[in-house]
Amino acid sequence: MKRIGMLTSGGDCQALNAAMRGVAKCIFHSGEDVEMYGFLEGYRGLIYGNFRMLTPADFSGVLTKGGTFLGSSRTPFKQIREPDENGLDKVEAMKQNYYKLRLDCLVILGGNGTHKTANLLRTEGLNVVTLPKTIDNDLWGTDMTFGFQSAVNIATDAIDCIHTTAASHGRVFIVEVMGHKVGYLTLNAGIAGGADIILIPEIPYDIKKIITKIEERNKNGSKFTILAVAEGAISKADAKLSKKEYKEKMKNYKYPSVSYEIAAKIQEKTGYDVRVTVPGHTQRGGSPCPYDRVFASRLGSEAGKLILKGEYGFMVGYKNREVVKVPLEEVAGKLKMVAPDSSIVKEAKLLGISFGD
Ligand code: F6P
Numbered sequence: 001m002k003r004i005g006m007l008t009s010g011g012d013c014q015a016l017n018a019a020m021r022g023v024a025k026c027i028f029h030s031g032e033d034v035e036m037y038g039f040l041e042g043y044r045g046l047i048y049g050n051f052r053m054l055t056p057a058d059f060s061g062v063l064t065k066g067g068t069f070l071g072s073s074r075t076p077f078k079q080i081r082e083p084d085e086n087g088l089d090k091v092e093a094m095k096q097n098y099y100k101l102r103l104d105c106l107v108i109l110g111g112n113g114t115h116k117t118a119n120l121l122r123t124e125g126l127n128v129v130t131l132p133k134t135i136d137n138d139l140w141g142t143d144m145t146f147g148f149q150s151a152v153n154i155a156t157d158a159i160d161c162i163h164t165t166a167a168s169h170g171r172v173f174i175v176e177v178m179g180h181k182v183g184y185l186t187l188n189a190g191i192a193g194g195a196d197i198i199l200i201p202e203i204p205y206d207i208k209k210i211i212t213k214i215e216e217r218n219k220n221g222s223k224f225t226i227l228a229v230a231e232g233a234i235s236k237a238d239a240k241l242s243k244k245e246y247k248e249k250m251k252n253y254k255y256p257s258v259s260y261e262i263a264a265k266i267q268e269k270t271g272y273d274v275r276v277t278v279p280g281h282t283q284r285g286g287s288p289c290p291y292d293r294v295f296a297s298r299l300g301s302e303a304g305k306l307i308l309k310g311e312y313g314f315m316v317g318y319k320n321r322e323v324v325k326v327p328l329e330e331v332a333g334k335l336k337m338v339a340p341d342s343s344i345v346k347e348a349k350l351l352g353i354s355f356g357d
Helices: 016-029 043-048 090-100 112-123 148-169 184-192 207-219 243-250 258-270 280-284 290-309 343-350
Strands: 002-008 034-039 051-054 105-110 128-132 172-177 197-199 225-230 274-277 314-319 322-327
Touching (some): 016 034, 034 043, 105 112, 112 128, 148 172, 148 225, 148 290, 172 184, 184 197, 184 225, 225 258
Parallel strands (some): 002 105, 105 128, 172 225, 197 225
Antiparallel strands (some): 034 051, 314 322
């Protein structure tokens, strides 16, 4: 008999259900005697013993559904060692609930923060297998995370829609793309959507270069310009500040986000009409795209295989077009970022896309 616990933690994304279904299908189809428990709302469920038993019926019809049927929450890693408001030791509580249910392993689906906690639980002696989810694609140890391709589709759709209206009005449009401190989503959606300027956190921008590009386009007869701007984009000047100085500066920040700051500066310096569109959480919503359904199913089934073999302490990831197992200690606490000299950036530049650098 195998007893398996499962939880989804952090910001949701598409294909979480598809990945859990992949794990469950593999395990239920193996013929192994199994009990599966789902912890509700991420680590919170594991801390407070909020769970329910899962049966094959729970995984039926979920392949195409966005979100997570277990619910999710953010449980910041920084606070995981701090007792809760009632003095409860969260790590101890998670261990107790694991042992009470006599679990053989936990399947944890999440992004960066989630992986730090998963690795902590591993070092505390729990058996853990993880799966890489996030629209940001910023998880170390895997070339791709599920949710990413679906989000690229949505952000690209947003840029596509903006294109037609930008062309009609001859305006400058900024589409602000999610991705936290990493630019994969903006880079890919920007190229797919034919953006003229792509700004990502890994390549700090100079506002003068952005304006030069817009004016060049204007001179050449293109009356509109589309910018795909990562929510974490940063100017060259700000990138030079220390963490402390930057924090201090942001205390008096008057814009809702970086896109509005860039828009104001372009407008002020050129007099062009600038508009900002923020697709926001739509990028995390809706059905997973077919790529993500396949991808998450593949990773899920491989995670199921590891569990059946009793191989724990791994994230199931994707490297060089192969599904691979990556030791959790290699993943936790590391951010995967776009290399400014990567071939995709160079190729985008060959297409005439400006990165404002
Ligand atoms: O990590 C996924 C993500 O959507 C980021 O792209 C974004 O910065 C963040 O989560 C938003 O978090 P929340 O849903 O907590 O506002």
